[in-house]
Amino acid sequence: MINPQTKLSAPILTVEHVAVHFGGLVAISDMNFEVHEGELVSLIGPNGAGKTTAFNVITGFQKPTQGNVTFRGTSLNGLKPHEVTRLGLVRTFQRTSVFEKISVFENVLIGLHRRTAASLFGTLLSLPKERSAEEALREQAWEILRLVGIEHEADELGGSLPYGDQRLLGVALALAASPRALLLDEPVSGMNASETARFVELLNKLRSKGTTIVLVEHDMPMVMGISDRIVVLNYGRIIANGTPSVIQNDPEVIKAYLGGGIKHA
Amino acid sequence: MKRYLPIIALLFFASVPLWLHDKYYLHTLVVAGIFMLAAMSLNLLLGYTGQLSLGHVAFFGIGAYTSALTSLGFSLSIFGYQITHEPWPPFIGVILGTAVAGLCGYLIGKLAFRVRGAYFVIVTVSFAEVVRLVALNWVELTNGPLALPGIPPLTLGFEWTGYMTFLSKAQNYYLVLAFIAFAYVVIKRLVYSPYGRAMIALRENETLAVSVGISVTRYLVLAAVFSGALAGLAGTLYAHYIQIIDPMIFMFLNTVTMVIMVITGGKGTLAGPVVGGLIFGIAPVILRNYVGPEVQWILYGVLMILIVYVLPDGIVPAIERWFNRPPTPAEKNGSSLALQTGKGRA
Ligand SMILES: Nc1ncnc2c1ncn2[C@@H]1O[C@H](COP(=O)(O)OP(=O)(O)OP(=O)(O)O)[C@@H](O)[C@H]1O
Ligand SMILES: [Mg+2]
Numbered sequence: 001m002i003n004p005q006t007k008l009s010a011p012i013l014t015v016e017h018v019a020v021h022f023g024g025l026v027a028i029s030d031m032n033f034e035v036h037e038g039e040l041v042s043l044i045g046p047n048g049a050g051k052t053t054a055f056n057v058i059t060g061f062q063k064p065t066q067g068n069v070t071f072r073g074t075s076l077n078g079l080k081p082h083e084v085t086r087l088g089l090v091r092t093f094q095r096t097s098v099f100e101k102i103s104v105f106e107n108v109l110i111g112l113h114r115r116t117a118a119s120l121f122g123t124l125l126s127l128p129k130e131r132s133a134e135e136a137l138r139e140q141a142w143e144i145l146r147l148v149g150i151e152h153e154a155d156e157l158g159g160s161l162p163y164g165d166q167r168l169l170g171v172a173l174a175l176a177a178s179p180r181a182l183l184l185d186e187p188v189s190g191m192n193a194s195e196t197a198r199f200v201e202l203l204n205k206l207r208s209k210g211t212t213i214v215l216v217e218h219d220m221p222m223v224m225g226i227s228d229r230i231v232v233l234n235y236g237r238i239i240a241n242g243t244p245s246v247i248q249n250d251p252e253v254i255k256a257y258l259g260g261g262i263k264h265a
Numbered sequence: 266m267k268r269y270l271p272i273i274a275l276l277f278f279a280s281v282p283l284w285l286h287d288k289y290y291l292h293t294l295v296v297a298g299i300f301m302l303a304a305m306s307l308n309l310l311l312g313y314t315g316q317l318s319l320g321h322v323a324f325f326g327i328g329a330y331t332s333a334l335t336s337l338g339f340s341l342s343i344f345g346y347q348i349t350h351e352p353w354p355p356f357i358g359v360i361l362g363t364a365v366a367g368l369c370g371y372l373i374g375k376l377a378f379r380v381r382g383a384y385f386v387i388v389t390v391s392f393a394e395v396v397r398l399v400a401l402n403w404v405e406l407t408n409g410p411l412a413l414p415g416i417p418p419l420t421l422g423f424e425w426t427g428y429m430t431f432l433s434k435a436q437n438y439y440l441v442l443a444f445i446a447f448a449y450v451v452i453k454r455l456v457y458s459p460y461g462r463a464m465i466a467l468r469e470n471e472t473l474a475v476s477v478g479i480s481v482t483r484y485l486v487l488a489a490v491f492s493g494a495l496a497g498l499a500g501t502l503y504a505h506y507i508q509i510i511d512p513m514i515f516m517f518l519n520t521v522t523m524v525i526m527v528i529t530g531g532k533g534t535l536a537g538p539v540v541g542g543l544i545f546g547i548a549p550v551i552l553r554n555y556v557g558p559e560v561q562w563i564l565y566g567v568l569m570i571l572i573v574y575v576l577p578d579g580i581v582p583a584i585e586r587w588f589n590r591p592p593t594p595a596e597k598n599g600s601s602l603a604l605q606t607g608k609g610r611a
Contacts (some may be wrong), residue, residue, distance in 0.1 A: 061472075082476075082479055083480075085477060086478050090477070092476075098473070101469060111477045113463055118459050121458060123458040123459075123460060124454055126454055135460075
């Protein structure tokens with residue numbers, strides 16, 4: 001089932017027997033899957049299938065009713081979201097999420113929080129080391145803005161960007177947090193075709209740098225084109241897990257999508 | 266121009282005792298300055314992290330009592346043990362008062378920031394009430410309602426420099442001015458650093474902030490420590506200036522005064538509490554010639570509501586916006602934010 005290219009690398013992210021119940025509602029039941037270093041795995045499924053809930057569990061925003069998530073050998077059980085991020089597992093949000101009243105540049109500086117070398121003592125004394133650390137941070141912020149292609153909007157407020165660019169800023173924030181694995185929740189929803197194409201380019205750049213990516217997306221042509229492997233969720237259960245060509249011909253997947261109705265982008 | 270404004274303001278205020286000789290006016294400015302300092306400390310929490318400390322006077326009062334007791338000395342018996350503290354120099358009291366208030370900020374932060382928002386307001390209000398009751402009822406230590414009189418004025422210096430005692434109004438004026446400048450620099454360096462950015466990020470969008478690795482408790486507690494310590498510092502200055510303190514220092518109105526100063530001046534701006542502190546520090550003197558204390562408080566309330574109604578972000582952001590016309594997009598929607606892109610620097 002696993003892509004031959006990635007077969008040999010160790011799993012970086014392991015989801016074992018995870019279940020999430022909201023009262024009587026079973027959002028996820030007995031979920032098991034692995035993501036290997038450098039892989040791009042897409043998590044797809046009809047609306048309400050539990051994709052965002054899975055992201056929430058993996059990144060510590062939602063306690064699972066049962067089960068365990070392991071990232072690079074560390075159990076994430078009971079870790080707070082910021083602790084998960086510090087391990088290098090960073091997510092973006094389905095609903096556009098940027099610091100709206102803060103400039104794009106400062107948004108990215110906030111995202112760079114993990115990379116700051118400033119000590120409190122040095123900050124209060126405004127020591128040269130702290131000032132050069134700040135300078136270095138600003139340089140990195142420019143690099144990230146250029147990477148995602150919104151450097152011309154550095155001075156705009158986050159909330160005043162066009163919708164597609166706000167999505168990109170959300171990704172820039174996550175990239176600033178130095179992800180080893182990046183979880184993207186519907187990053188191209190609301191983007192037009194050319195923006196989506198540019199975003200795919202960005203994903204390819206990230207992959208070539210070795211970033212592991214887990215993608216939740218409804219845009220099937222994109223998912224089929226870019227994924228090493230696809231995990232299909234339906235009503236909180238994994239119904240298929242395999243390469244795009246396997247998934248496309250899986251009778252249960254076809255049935256779920258015809259029954260559930262997929263949004264075509 | 267904007268860069269030099271704080272320096273110009275500092276020079277102007279430094280000149281005041283040279284032309285203003287009226288003792289009563291100077292006294293007003295000293296007390297206003299002490300409350301301004303307390304308001305600046307409150308602004309760190311309320312303005313930069315968005316957490317409202319409605320018991321902020323507790324830190325102020327703890328600083329005042331700690332410094333007073335350190336410099337007066339005390340004798341206590343606890344569980345049969347006799348504890349006697351000989352008087353220490355007032356400047357050690359100032360340091361201890363600041364430190365103890367900062368420690369209280371740490372404890373309150375640890376306790377309250379697990380659940381934030383309204384819960385923090387309740388914890389801080391209760392904390393202030395508990396501290397007030399302790400000050401009122403632990404008569405052996407605090408003299409209770411009979412007050413702690415005879416607190417020595419602050420003395421600074423070393424054997425080889427000679428000593429200076431802050432007795433006169435003008436001396437105390439400069440002392441307070443120096444501490445305000447000190448606090449201003451500390452707060453400025455903090456809020457424009459990655460530490461301050463983390464606080465502002467938590468205020469603006471906590472979910473997003475934690476997703477990039479910012480620890481909620483770490484940065485809110487850090488803000489509470491600095492906020493508590495600076496409020497405590499203001500309290501120590503108050504104790505050594507007024508030279509007598511009683512549990513009335515913990516009255517809720519003192520917190521309200523600080524909150525009003527911050528909100529009208531502009532929370533989340535460096536100059537906001539300075540401007541608010543001036544207005545509401547001086548207003549009592551002008552008003553007291555015309556009306557009684559109760560009416561005064563009503564007038565402050567009306568004044569605050571008016572200012573906040575006309576300028577919802579406070580005075581300083583409104584002035585900034587006015588000077589920044591025609592607006593760039595960043596300024597058009599910008600409100601009381603510390604963060605600017607720093608176009609020149611970037
Ligand atoms: N906090 C919550 N409380 C109660 N129910 C929830 C909560 N979060 C999600 N759910 C429910 O869990 C199920 C899975 O939701 P989830 O958001 O994970 O779906 P999704 O696959 O991301 O869907 P979409 O494609 O629409 O984003 C849905 O039925 C949803 O209503
Ligand atoms: Mg979702």
